[in-house]
Amino acid sequence: MGIFGRKNTTDSAATTTAPAAVNPELAALTGSYTVDPSHTTxxxxxxxxxxxxxxxxxxxxxxxxxxxGSDPAKSSASLDVKMDSIDTGNADRDGHLKSADFFKTDEFPTMTFRSTGTQALGGDDYRITGDLSILGVTRPLTIDLEFNGAATDPFGNQRVGFEGKAEILRSEWGLTWNAALETGGVLVSDKIKLNFDISAIKNA
Structure with missing residues (x-):
């Protein structure tokens, strides 16, 4: 996945330090990959x-x-998600999330992410910034990533793995439904934590 990094500045001046060293293992993995849904969360x-x-x-x-891998700033990522595939382990709750109160999956069947910038943070740590589109609303999203390594599986596929995390305020994408609690507060938090465990296979 495209990897976006952080600028480091000194306290005395807004000067950028030298770019983070490129992971030599990742440098050897340049190419096109397809995300493997059966091993990705x-x-x-x-x-x-x-x-x-x-x-x-x-x-x-x-x-x-x-x-x-030799110039992470040139990396990129694209993701398309079918919103009616949401699964929280409860059919009634999933139905509510697909309804007009939340994702309106009949009208907006797909959520998309398109990266816009990448850079190494150093070691195995990276960051990706891109555009996340939900309900027809597109806003920036930044994801912190850790490179988990690469391997050739028993079927001869060259795989790479990343773990990622991010936080969003769902209200910024128009997801504003809620219900007040008698004891104060609301039923559903505005802040949502996102977690990614990605396995991708190098294309032939």
Whole structure:
């Protein structure tokens, strides 16, 4: 996945330090990759009733990665997610999330992410910035990533792995439904934590 990094500045002047060293293992992995849905998790966590977390994921998605290991700034990522594949382990809750109160999946069947910038942070740490589109609203999203390594699987596929995390305010994408609690607070948190565990296969 495209990897976006952080500028480092000194306290005395807004000067940028030298770019982070490129991971030599990643440098050898330049090429086009396809995200493997059967070994990838696109997850999220929302606070429920102010006291507990509800976890969910999307089960139907496709994605591509263009890796340039020697110059991570040239890397990029694209992801398309079918919104009616949302799964929180509860059919009634999933139905509510697909309804007009939340994702309106009949009208907006797909969520997309397109990277816009990448850079190494140093070591195995990277960051990707891109455009996340939900409900026809497009806003920037920044994801912190860790490179988990590369391997050739028993079928001869060259794989790379990344773990990522991010936080969003769902209201910024028009997801504003909520219900007040008698004890104060609301039923569903505005802040949503996003978790990614990505496995991608190098294209022939």
């Amino acid at each position: 696109l997850g999220f966590v929302a606070r429920h009733a102010m006291v507990t977390n509800v976890k969910g994921s999307f089960l139907d998605f496709s994605g591509t990665l263009e890796l340039d």
